[in-house]
Amino acid sequence: MLIGELAARTGVSPRLLRYYEDQGLLGATRGTNGYRRYDDEAVTTVRQIRALLAAGLSSEVIRTLLPCAVGDVPDLKPCPELVATLRRELSAMDDRIDAMQRTRAALAGYVPPGE
Template identity: 45%
Template sequence: MRIGQLSAMTGVSRRALRYYEEQGLLVTRRSANGYREYAEDALLVVRQITALLDSGLNSDAIRRFLPCARGPQPEFEMCDELRAHLQRRRDELSNQLHRLSEQVGRLAAHLE
């Protein structure tokens, strides 16, 4: 599969796909003419990447997270570290959410 097709199937722009590769999130082969050739599972990987980005993780965190999420790994300690990282991130977002809803509540109360 080439980049245009993958882009069409995932809704992710060609530029973004190249960026994911540049960041080490997405691996490709190259065919003889230099075109990127994506494997079958690229579809799934891209969906994972966008899901994680949408969840507020940056590409650095995703780079360390993806190999951990995709299959049984030899490195379990790294996974513990990542799990902790994700939980911290979740807590951060949770706090943000809390503060924001407090603000909204105060505003709403104030408007009466």
């Protein structure tokens, strides 16, 4: 299928699909006319990418996890480094949450009581 059809089937803009390809998340072949062509699995891949992005993962991490992804949701099957990668991401997210809570408390200290 061409990029426009993939965009229509996934609700993702062609520009974003090209970005996913540039990031190594989505594969395409080129026709003799130079147009990108995607196989039917690309729909599932795009849905997996969107779900993993919504979970707060970077495109770099998603690139390492996609081989472990099965289905649209996706389910992650065991593969090398999967658990270690997810634990590392959770730890980094916890660190960011802690930092934001400290920043919020500092900012709240500047708000006069009762306002």
